[in-house]
Amino acid sequence: MPELPEVETVKNGLRQNIVGKTIARVDVRDARLRWPVDTPKLQALLPGRAITVVDRKAKYLIVQLEGDFTLIMHLGMSGRILLYSDAPELHKHDHVVFGFSDGSEMRFRDPRRFGMVDICAVDELPQHKLFAQLGVEPLSPDLTGEVLKKHAGAARKPIKNLLMDAHFIVGVGNIYANEALYQASIHPLTAADQLVERDWQHLLEKVQAVLRQAIEMGGTTLNDFVNSSGDPGYFQQELGVYDREGEPCLRCGATIERIVLVGRSTYFCPKCQAL
Numbered sequence: 001m002p003e004l005p006e007v008e009t010v011k012n013g014l015r016q017n018i019v020g021k022t023i024a025r026v027d028v029r030d031a032r033l034r035w036p037v038d039t040p041k042l043q044a045l046l047p048g049r050a051i052t053v054v055d056r057k058a059k060y061l062i063v064q065l066e067g068d069f070t071l072i073m074h075l076g077m078s079g080r081i082l083l084y085s086d087a088p089e090l091h092k093h094d095h096v097v098f099g100f101s102d103g104s105e106m107r108f109r110d111p112r113r114f115g116m117v118d119i120c121a122v123d124e125l126p127q128h129k130l131f132a133q134l135g136v137e138p139l140s141p142d143l144t145g146e147v148l149k150k151h152a153g154a155a156r157k158p159i160k161n162l163l164m165d166a167h168f169i170v171g172v173g174n175i176y177a178n179e180a181l182y183q184a185s186i187h188p189l190t191a192a193d194q195l196v197e198r199d200w201q202h203l204l205e206k207v208q209a210v211l212r213q214a215i216e217m218g219g220t221t222l223n224d225f226v227n228s229s230g231d232p233g234y235f236q237q238e239l240g241v242y243d244r245e246g247e248p249c250l251r252c253g254a255t256i257e258r259i260v261l262v263g264r265s266t267y268f269c270p271k272c273q274a275l
């Protein structure tokens with residue numbers, strides 16, 4: 001499933017390649033995504049509009065268009081966005097095809113169809129049902145340990161559960177949560193209200209470092225993304241604790257343990273991350 005770093009990488013790739021292009025046509029080949037694609041709406045609102053900005057909100061790609069409209073895309077479980085200057089034959093999972101006025105194409109390909117494509121007016125965006133409930137953005141320059149501590153309030157649930165709760169903070173997937181807690185030396189079962197502001201600050205810095213490292217690794221696969229060949233290498237980053245049950249801790253040599261929290265594998269060093 002594409003995680004925040006992959007979506008950030010896709011955003012960067014789109015930003016470099018589609019800003020300034022004008023959408024000439026939209027072809028919806030299969031509207032049955034997570035929410036049905038509103039084909040008449042896309043076809044009425046998109047053609048003739050130039051792309052001005054590409055952004056990301058949580059794992060949503062936000063493509064700003066001339067005339068204050070926004071194209072919203074989510075990659076779901078298996079979605080990809082492909083760009084072609086010289087478009088090859090359509091793939092059977094190319095569900096939405098955006099043709100640009102210069103003859104190039106952007107395709108939304110999604111074999112499992114959990115993704116989404118929608119358009120809304122810019123001023124509707126903050127109230128959009130997708131964004132109203134979202135937690136804080138981990139890479140936001142305004143985010144601090146103090147903000148996170150306040151946001152967590154009296155929450156007593158395990159810190160790992162909170163880190164993976166999109167109503168609390170967006171885009172911290174299981175691997176990233178495991179790695180950040182290990183790097184911050186915080187046991188995944190620690191009750192959130194037991195963390196002081198300094199712990200939150202430390203943890204935030206580790207979350208950001210893990211995500212940034214993944215984004216950097218993803219950045220090297222940009223050509224794959226643009227050319228649509230090869231697999232992205234996002235999880236090639238060195239993992240300190242994830243999937244290392246029974247192996248020695250890289251810092252202290254103690255044996256890494258595994259528990260299950262909210263159905264997800266959780267790894268920790270019992271010594272470095274003492275409860």
Ligand SMILES: [Zn+2]
Pocket residue numbers: 249250251252253254269270271272273
């Ligand atoms: Zn250790």
